[in-house]
Amino acid sequence: MRLLNLLKIAFKAIVLNKMRTLLTMLGIIIGVASVIAMLAIGEGSKESIRANISSMGSNMITIRPGADDRGPARGSGGNVQTLTLQDYEVIKAKSELISYITPVVNSGGQVINGSNNWPSTIYGVNPDFLNIKVVGLQSGSMFTDAEVSAASKVVIIGQTVVDNVFPDGQDPVGQMIRFNNIPFKVIGVLEEKGENTFGQDQDDVVIAPFTTVQKRILAIEYLNQIMASSISEDDASEVVTQVTEILRSQHKLLDSEDDDFTVRSMEELISTFSSTSEMLTILLVAVASISLLIGGIGIMNIMYVSVKERTKEIGLRLAVGGKGSDILMQFLIEAILISITGGVLGVILGLGSTVFIEKFLNWPTSVALYSIVISFAVCAITGIFFGWYPARKASALDPITALRYE
Amino acid sequence: MSKEIIKIENLKREFVMGTETVHALKGISFTINEGEFVTIMGSSGSGKSTLLNILGCLDQPTDGSYEIDGVKVKDLSRDELATIRNKKIGFIFQSYNLLPRTSALENVELPLLYTSHVSTAERRKRAIEALEKVGLADRMGHTPSQLSGGQQQRVAIARSLVNNPVMILADEATGNLDTRTAYEIMSLFQELNKQGITITFVTHEPDIAAFSNRTIVLRDGHIIKDYKNTDVQSAEEQLAKLPKEELVS
Numbered sequence: 001m002r003l004l005n006l007l008k009i010a011f012k013a014i015v016l017n018k019m020r021t022l023l024t025m026l027g028i029i030i031g032v033a034s035v036i037a038m039l040a041i042g043e044g045s046k047e048s049i050r051a052n053i054s055s056m057g058s059n060m061i062t063i064r065p066g067a068d069d070r071g072p073a074r075g076s077g078g079n080v081q082t083l084t085l086q087d088y089e090v091i092k093a094k095s096e097l098i099s100y101i102t103p104v105v106n107s108g109g110q111v112i113n114g115s116n117n118w119p120s121t122i123y124g125v126n127p128d129f130l131n132i133k134v135v136g137l138q139s140g141s142m143f144t145d146a147e148v149s150a151a152s153k154v155v156i157i158g159q160t161v162v163d164n165v166f167p168d169g170q171d172p173v174g175q176m177i178r179f180n181n182i183p184f185k186v187i188g189v190l191e192e193k194g195e196n197t198f199g200q201d202q203d204d205v206v207i208a209p210f211t212t213v214q215k216r217i218l219a220i221e222y223l224n225q226i227m228a229s230s231i232s233e234d235d236a237s238e239v240v241t242q243v244t245e246i247l248r249s250q251h252k253l254l255d256s257e258d259d260d261f262t263v264r265s266m267e268e269l270i271s272t273f274s275s276t277s278e279m280l281t282i283l284l285v286a287v288a289s290i291s292l293l294i295g296g297i298g299i300m301n302i303m304y305v306s307v308k309e310r311t312k313e314i315g316l317r318l319a320v321g322g323k324g325s326d327i328l329m330q331f332l333i334e335a336i337l338i339s340i341t342g343g344v345l346g347v348i349l350g351l352g353s354t355v356f357i358e359k360f361l362n363w364p365t366s367v368a369l370y371s372i373v374i375s376f377a378v379c380a381i382t383g384i385f386f387g388w389y390p391a392r393k394a395s396a397l398d399p400i401t402a403l404r405y406e
Numbered sequence: 407m408s409k410e411i412i413k414i415e416n417l418k419r420e421f422v423m424g425t426e427t428v429h430a431l432k433g434i435s436f437t438i439n440e441g442e443f444v445t446i447m448g449s450s451g452s453g454k455s456t457l458l459n460i461l462g463c464l465d466q467p468t469d470g471s472y473e474i475d476g477v478k479v480k481d482l483s484r485d486e487l488a489t490i491r492n493k494k495i496g497f498i499f500q501s502y503n504l505l506p507r508t509s510a511l512e513n514v515e516l517p518l519l520y521t522s523h524v525s526t527a528e529r530r531k532r533a534i535e536a537l538e539k540v541g542l543a544d545r546m547g548h549t550p551s552q553l554s555g556g557q558q559q560r561v562a563i564a565r566s567l568v569n570n571p572v573m574i575l576a577d578e579a580t581g582n583l584d585t586r587t588a589y590e591i592m593s594l595f596q597e598l599n600k601q602g603i604t605i606t607f608v609t610h611e612p613d614i615a616a617f618s619n620r621t622i623v624l625r626d627g628h629i630i631k632d633y634k635n636t637d638v639q640s641a642e643e644q645l646a647k648l649p650k651e652e653l654v655s
Binding site for chain 2: 005009012016312313315316317318319320321322323324325326399400403
């Protein structure tokens with residue numbers, strides 16, 4: 001029998017039992033929709049984490065004073081004064097895998113320009129900072145090493161600061177601002193970067209030579225942080241080991257002593273975050289797959305009912321010349337049609353809910369084409385798998401028995 | 407001499423029920439020629455249904471030979487039997503066996519769905535012709551629940567005709583109908599027979615047998631009588647004799 005006829009018959013059977021078919025499909029619809037939506041959420045968050053972290057500089061390595069504070073009940077590293085300019089110089093001299101390195105000192109404070117003021121953070125760094133952070137300037141220029149040595153009172157400011165202290169749109173470059181009442185000349189504006197993964201506004205910064213911040217604002221000798229970037233992303237973990245060794249010997253730590261500093265690479269951060277979100281995605285998809293499986297069992301159940309109910313019809317079809325294979329195909333196609341229609345509706349619902357999640361919950365989502373293809377394939381396979389046994393049963397019926405069935 | 411449609415020789419059918427063997431047909435032989443209207447009669451347990459199943463290629467004999475339209479049925483596969491049923495036999499059942507919630511036209515088209523090389527247009531055309539033949543040209547779009555018992559059986563007859571079979575095989579086709587409708591159906595059968603269609607009609611009602619031109623009587627798996635009916639009644643005339651308004655059952 002031609003496929004078109006089989007499709008017609010199957011379609012008719014489905015239409016004659018609209019409600020029942022719809023309820024049967026519901027399992028598949030929900031299963032497919034949730035697989036697609038869950039994968040979209042998982043992919044979306046993974047992508048946004050990756051993009052965000054890379055925007056912070058994926059080769060970046062940070063060295064903070066104080067032990068690893070990821071464990072429970074440790075003191076904050078912020079007030080520890082164990083990181084010095086000397087550490088910076090030693091690392092710079094000894095580690096050949098590092099391309100850029102800068103000391104970092106930072107301080108919160110008020111940025112003032114006439115009657116406009118804005119609370120921000122000033123970062124004292126050296127000119128390498130821009131390369132480490134992979135950020136350029138939209139106007140002006142970076143301070144020079146000479147200005148660092150001279151502890152010049154020059155700053156580069158981020159867009160958020162510009163928006164708040166230069167609200168009337170004048171060009172900030174060349175203007176004077178005050179930070180904690182100390183006058184600074186604005187010599188450049190950073191490119192806009194937006195928020196990072198942790199919701200921190202990366203444009204709400206003021207950048208000055210670290211010497212200036214150390215001497216004129218904080219009056220300290222130690223560093224809050226050292227930032228560096230490895231030559232390539234692949235070297236990052238090696239750099240971490242190397243820097244750790246250098247600093248341990250520099251700090252004259254005994255083997256029994258823990259590090260009094262923490263070295264972390266972005267790569268490490270990315271993998272931590274990605275593996276968390278990956279785990280979550282797997283979990284969500286597993287739950288969604290279970291509903292797909294239950295949907296499949298629903299199809300099998302309804303197909304068994306359908307075969308039982310239509311035993312007489314099967315008998316008649318056999319009597320008027322239907323072959324076993326015709327009957328098998330008829331029921332198989334019916335099952336596949338149910339599951340594929342469910343699959344299509346599921347894809348639509350899944351895409352719809354993904355848009356909804358993105359729009360109204362503001363979660364980043366990314367619909368992977370493979371998730372649609374896979375769930376669709378799973379649907380078709382579900383139809384064939386769960387439709388096979390009932391269809392087989394129907395095709396094996398004895399026409400005499402089937403005709404007499406009441 | 408007219409063509410032999412059915413040729414049965416020493417046909418036997420045994421069923422094994424547990425340890426016992428039931429001999430439903432104990433060796434029967436007969437021939438049905440083209441254009442005959444044969445009734446097969448017998449009480450229940452006579453082997454009538456078993457014979458019908460074998461004639462309809464729904465079942466295979468244990469022994470003996472069965473030829474339909476020159477094709478030896480014995481040892482054919484399930485699929486080959488299906489093809490014979492499709493091409494050579496038109497079935498009519500006691501309980502009509504129409505597909506519910508499906509129009510008369512689509513019901514009639516059903517056998518053609520299983521016939522290769524019949525286009526959709528051709529299928530429709532032949533189904534319409536068959537329905538016209540049974541006088542249901544104005545009921546094509548009706549579903550079985552919108553039709554009376556007699557009309558449903560007419561749809562079933564149209565369905566049996568649609569494939570131009572060599573023989574129509576009716577199983578108690580009037581069993582569910584009142585006398586008047588039964589006579590109407592028999593009159594239709596007689597008319598079809600006059601047009602040259604071979605009909606084999608299984609029944610246990612002697613008055614139905616009176617409308618056929620030959621009767622085979624079975625008892626306990628044997629043919630006890632096989633006679634030509636010299637006094638064929640006209641169902642149309644009998645119908646006219648029935649009291650008009652009253653429904654006789």
